[in-house]
Structures are given as structure tokens and as C-alpha cells.
Amino acid sequence: MNLRTKTKSVKPNPIAISSSQLKGTKWLFIALCCYLLSQCFTVPILPIGPWALWPCFSDLAFFSIIFTFICCRRYTTPLSLPNQKIFSIFIVILLGSILSYISYLATADENALGLPFGAFQIYRLAQYFSLFWLIGRIPLTPERLQRMRQIVDGVLIFVCLGVFLTYAGIVPLGLVTAHLPKVGAWQYYASVGEIGTKGLGFVGYNHAYVAAQVMMLLILRLHLGSSQTKDISNTILLILSALTVFISESRSGFGAILFLLSVYLVSKPFYVLVIFNIAWILPVLASSLGLKGIELNSYEGSIIDRQLTVFQANKAENLSGRDERWAAHLAALDENQVNWIVGNGFGSAIDRGDNAHMLYLQITSETGLIGLCIFAVLFSMITFYLYKIEIKEKPFFWGTVTFLLTALSQETFYPEPALGQFLGLYLSSVAITLRTPYFLEESLNNSKGLSEKI
Template identity: 45%
Template sequence: MLKDMINILASLDNSKLAKVNFLQKQSKEFILNRQIQSTKWLFFALCFYLLSQSFTIPIIPIGHWVTWINFSDLATYLLLLTYLINFTQVKFTLSKANKHIFILLIITLLASIISYCGYLSNLIDQNAPGTRLGIYQLYRLVQFVCIFRITAQIPLTQKRLDILSKITNAVLIFVCLSIILTFTGILPLALMTAHLPQDPGTAGPWAFFASPTYIGSGWGSIGYNHAYVAAQVTMLVSLRMHLGIGKQVVLDFCLLFLSTFSCFLSGSRSGFFSLIFFAGIYVLKKPAYLGTVITMTTILFLSTGFIFTSQTIDFENPNTSIIERQATLLDSSNSENLSGRDMIWLENIEFLNKNPIVWILGKGFGGAWDDGGSGGNAHMLLLNVIIENGIIGLLIFLFLFYKILCLLYQHEQKDKAIFWVSISLLIGSFSQETFYPVPALGHFLGLYLCSVAIALRSDID
């Protein structure tokens, strides 16, 4: 009888424990549902931000050309406004990985502000270009940090991830088609900027966007710099693969080849190489789909041959001699294929050697456009960081990306698309300022940090 009583008491205890666990689970689900409901407008703003990446040409020409407002700016303001309105209701916490990156981004932002203040304190010419460039770069950095912080705090259920995946699909296809259509001349580039001022003194590089003598023509709806075009396509296709989680391999390959072809037409050799590297990694991870790769490669080459034998292409036009331009990747050691970058690098290094203190502290955030060095961006990410922020700034930058790569490698799911695209773009940045808030790269860094925040999200399922 004593044994029976013990069994009865044990069953009662188990029943109470099961009931407590059930209630805890129900409570967690209730809290999560409230968090999801409280962030529905924030999620809508995030969707708008991703949609805005399909057309990054300015739409409101107010002020200086570098600050002309585009859809991505409007989406950023919407994200920030929605977050502030719902601040007391948004209780969803950041993942540990995103917290680490956010702290490092704040440190980077503060270091940039200090660097800019140091630049101003030593400034002789108050009208130097760096004064405006520094303000612009700080403005962009604040935007990008806000985008990362808000994105990281939006709970992403599987349903929401599926929505983001579909949006990224649409944006990627739209961008790639716009590049192909503008390159072939079916869609004139002039239509893209017809609403903007055309005076070079007012519009800056936008005045030459549609000029037949300007470098490149396969820019689509992104911007006046082919490095931005290629980086944007590369980032979008990697985000699509991350969100797809390898469920639609054939579609992934189709989008990957479409993206590769678009990067080829953009004229950006570094961007094209970065995407080729990323695509190679992805293909190696999917050996079972070798037949699909061969088929898609054949289709790609046939399509390329058709386009380049079309009567609408003028091979005498330097803008359409894209095959010769991209073929220089096979002879990258030839200095003639660097488009003068080797001279720019030498000029900047000579300037640094003449001013050893600049090696340590830099000219100051925004100082790259001032006299000294090449009088412009260094066309190499690491060198540009040193020119403006010195070795100290370079160490901060390297540590930031070291942590981003480590956290992506540890926490990103499945094929780690964002991790591999980060490495690919860093390789490409040896001849451009991919991860620096320069005007030519527009909102790319914002899209990248948004993608990182999504990749390192908290697991709520």
C-alpha cells in the first residue's frame, strides 16, 4: 500500500510539473505573439527598405548632389520613425551576436566623429572638400547603424522570412533586368535621370550618368558607379540565398547566373570577380547539382553570344566593349589594366611617407578629397581607411570585420551565404571602397548591415 501511495504522489508531482511546463510554454507563445503584433509596422518598414534597393537613383534633388534623397533614404526615415513611435512596445531583444556587432558599430561611429573633429581642428581652408564629405559620411554612418539596430530588433518568424525572400527575389530580378536593358539600349539611361538637374555644376556625376562618353552603360536603376551596381547585385543574390535556405536550388542557380551576367555587363571587374568567387563557393557546396550548373552555364553563354551579336550593340563604343574590359581580369598583373589605380595608390603612399603622423592618425574623417595624396578616394578600401583614419582607424575597422566574420561563421544557418559574400566583397575591395560610406557606393553599406542583422537574428521558432 505504501508503494501505491508513493506512485500516486509521484504521478501528482509529474502532473503538476507538466502543467507548469505547459503554462510556461503558453506564456512564452503569448509574449512572442504580442511582440510580433507590436512590430508589424516595423516589419512593413523593413520590407519597404528592401524594396527601395531596386531603385537607388535620387528622386528628390534637394541640396548638394551627394545628399539628394532616394527611396532608401525615405525607407530609412520610415524605419526610424516607426521605431520611435513603437519604442515602448518593442520588447524583442537582440541576439548576442547582433549585440556585439552593434556595440562595435557604435565604437566605430564615435571614432569617426572624433576623427572628423580632429580634422576640423587642424583645418586651414574652411572650404575644403573634406568638410562636406566628412559630414556626409557621418550622416550615412548614423543611417546605417540605425538600420542595423532596428532590423536586429524585429522578430522574424518563418512567415516573415518567406515574405522577405519573395521581396528579395523581385528586387534582384528587377535590378538585373534594368542592367541588361540599359546596357543593350532598349531602356535609355537618360530616362532614369530625366527628373534630375542636368547641369554638371549642380548634378555632379549624375549629369554624366547617361552620357555615351562616360564609363559604362549597364548601370540599370542603381547608380553612376559600376562598383556600386555590381556590389548591389552581389549582396542581393547572397541575401536571397540566405533567406531561401537552400530549398529552391534550381531557382538559386538561375538567379546566380542572372546576377553573374548582370555583374559582367556592369563593367566592374572587381565586382564581377567577387561574384564569380561567391558563385564558385556556392557551386562547390552543391556537387549534386553539377548537371544543373552545366545546363545553366550553357544557357548563359548562348545568351551572351546572342546579345553581343545583336545589331543594337556598337562594338566601336568604349561603353560596350565589355568583353575586352572584363577579359583584363585574366591579366590583372598588368598595370595598364588597373585604370590608373596604381598611380593613385603610389601618390597616396608617397603622401603618407612625407607625413608620418598621417600614417598613425590619418588626415581625418572626410579628408580623402582634400589636397595631398590623389585628392580623391584611394580606390582601395584599406588604403582609404588609413588615409582618413590612420593605422588606429584601420585596427578598429579590421577588428569590426573580424568579429562580423567570426559571428557569421558561428551563427549563420545552412550555406552561410552572408559569411561567404562578406569574404568575396572584401577581396574585391582591394580596388574599391566597398565597405566605406563614400558617395559612389550610396546605400550599399546599409543593405549589407541589414543583411548581417537578418543573418544573425534570434531564433524564435
């Protein structure tokens, strides 16, 4: 007996939907497209409420998805089985976070810095988990996926272009946030613009978020185009994304994009040869044109020198004070052994002076080993389904693995202000990637009729 018949496949079989169902979710799909388009500009657009909650285009798109879903919910489809299981873990995480925050609220000083951060994190988790559930209910046919791929193409190129424009000073950083008051972390944009240049684009005030946003759009684009032969365009977008992440000055992001690039190109030696030749020809061409003196600098110094330290992460001077932050959070856990089990409370990390700058320590610091175990279960499930369902190079699977590696030096999958809309975009993309495949019922009937005529 063939061993393959003994293994139960997790890949969902394509399901037919009617044209009325497709028409009934037209505006819901348009709202989803607007959400993807909103990732072009994730800087807040209005200074309403606390600075961390200033709404951006993505928030408006989220509420448009809710509104259109209410109007056409009878035409939507159930969550796929993988998405159902993942969403059940989300419910556990949300309830556990609320319980942890209530416990922290009851014991913390009334002036504790973490209190508003905990409330913010719960709000973002509720928003992003809802987004996952809503997008997972939208029927996505091959035609709709093709339209989404075209949109993500444009968004990725625009985001990369924005990083280059702000790095070169063509678009001053102060101009990007000129409509916002100099409050909270957003004043960083204007202050950097006064000192020099930095490749932050139209994304956020943290270069780790800039790099993560570019990589997130890239792996979503590669996934949406995985059913087509687009090796040339994929390679071009990979190179463009790598250059963008490089000038963003995110060292963990640069290391991650190099890892992702090597994984994607390992089975494509021809494109590796092309990239190698380009890397060799460009300096020679620049030298012949008398451009020897060109350097890549920002207000913090040489970008090249900074990014080369990614290969020397074992040295304390290259950790940017992370070792001190890690020690502070570990010391807080050691103060009471119970903290290792349940944590110091959801939102409390900032009470130690700063976040942990390591996702796994951040989770343990706030929610204990219980929270870390739940996180491990969640991402074990996500990576399992991604590996089984994705085809060809499995870009979203490897992208997720890459993000989990970057989490050793930043809070990649945590709902904190510095990482903006990243978690929402990631969870939305998971819902899209693990979707139930649909096709239009009429197209099946037409193909049957054609075969009968032949």
C-alpha cells in the same frame, strides 16, 4: 566526453513571442519590407540639398522605420548578443570618425575638398548604424522571413532586369535621371546615354555599386532561403546575377561573382554540369541561327575584352590608374609619420585628387592604422559570427569574404557617395542574419496540444 559539449555554441536558441508582440510590430515589419523594396530603385527621387544627399526611396523608408519604431517600441525585442557586440564597435567607429573629422576641420584649409565629404560620411555612418540597431530590434518569425525572401526575389530580378534594359538601350539612361538637374556625379547618367549604352540600371552612376548591389541582394536571398531546398531557383538567380554583373562592366565585381559562384556550386556537381552545358550550347545555337556577329559592347568598347582583364590584374595597364592613386595616398602618409597612426582626417582622401580605390588604404589614409585595426576587429567579429550561425552553404559569410576581396580595388565598405545605399543594405542584412530566432508562442501551444491528442 564528446568534444562538442566542450565548445560553447554561439547559435542563439529560438525564443517564443506572443501574438500581441507580433501584432504590435506589424507596421514596423511593413516599414522593413518597404526598405527592402526601396532597393529596386536607388537613384535619387528629389534634388534637395547637395547632390550627394539627394534623398532616394531608401532614405524615406529609413525615416518610416524610425517613425514606426517610436510608435511600437514597447513591442520590440532586444538585440541578439552578436548584434550587441557589433553595435558596440559601431559606436566606437562613429565617435572616432567624429573626432578625426574635428581634427581635420581644425587643421585643413577652409577650401579643402574633403570638408563636405567628411560631414557626408559621418551622416551616412550615423544613418546606417541606426538602421542596424532598429532592424535588429524587429522580431522576425519564420513566416516573416519567408515574406522577406519573396520580396528580395522580386527586388533582385527587377534590379537585374533594369541593368539589361539600360544596357540594351530599351530604357535610356537619360530617362532614368530626367527628373534630376545635371549637377554633380548624377549628370554622368545623361552624358553616358548621349554617347551610347551602359548597364547601370536603376542603381547608381558607378558600375562597382551596380555589381555590389546585385551581389548583396543575391547573398541576402540565398541566406533567407537557406532553410529550404531551393537549389534550382538559387542556381538560376546565381546565373542571372553573374550575367548582370558581367554586363555592368565591373571587373572586380565579375571576379567576385565568379568566386561566389564557385564556392556555392562546389558541392553541387550536377548544377555545374548543367551550367557548363548551357555555356556550350548557347554559342552553338547562336551560330546555327546566323548570330555570329553579335558582340557585347558598350560605349567604352568590348565588355568581353574588359572583363577578361580580371585574370590579368597584375598588369599596370589593367589597374585604370589605381597604382597612381595608391602612390599619392602613400606619399601623403609618408609626409608625416604621425599620419600613419591617426590618418589625415576623416573625409580628407579626396584632397589627394581622388579616393584611394582600395578600402584598406582609404581607411589608413583618413584614420590611420588605428582606424584599420578597428575595422579589422569589426569584420573579424562579423565573419566569426556569420560562420558560426549560418547553415548549409553559408552564403552571407562567403559573400562577406568576397566583398572583402573586392575591397582591394574599391572602397566597398566605405560611406562614400559612389556606393550609394550599399553599406546601409549590408549592415541591415547583417542585423537580419545574426538575429535572435523567434517563433509564435501560440504555435508552440498548438503543437503541444496536438501531441497530447495523438
